[in-house]
Amino acid sequence: MVEKAIQDFEDYPTRMDLWKSLPKQMQYQTFKLILDYLERSNKIMFEDNKIMWIFANNKKLNELIQGAISV
Numbered sequence: 001m002v003e004k005a006i007q008d009f010e011d012y013p014t015r016m017d018l019w020k021s022l023p024k025q026m027q028y029q030t031f032k033l034i035l036d037y038l039e040r041s042n043k044i045m046f047e048d049n050k051i052m053w054i055f056a057n058n059k060k061l062n063e064l065i066q067g068a069i070s071v
Contacts, residue, residue, distance in 0.1 A: 001026070002034045003043070007059065012050040 005021050006013065013021070019031055035051070038044040043055040 002031070003038065003053075006038075006044060006051055006053050012047075012052050014049050015051065018051060 001022065002018070005018060009018075009021075015035070019028070022031065035044070039046065043053065045052050045054050
């Protein structure tokens with residue numbers, strides 16, 4: 001649920017933006033635990049308080065690679 005929400009954002013969300021976009025039944029402690037897990041497993045990174053999805057299935061990255069000119 002959290003992974004999909006991060007990937008579906010147009011821009012890179014802050015923690016609070018992501019937290020507000022999730023269903024209300026998720027507790028904040030669980031949310032923080034999930035973010036810690038995703039960071040340790042190298043799926044996300046934090047840059048200027050924004051969350052960036054860096055795992056290999058990044059749609060934005062794949063689109064950039066497809067549109068790039070081969071040298």
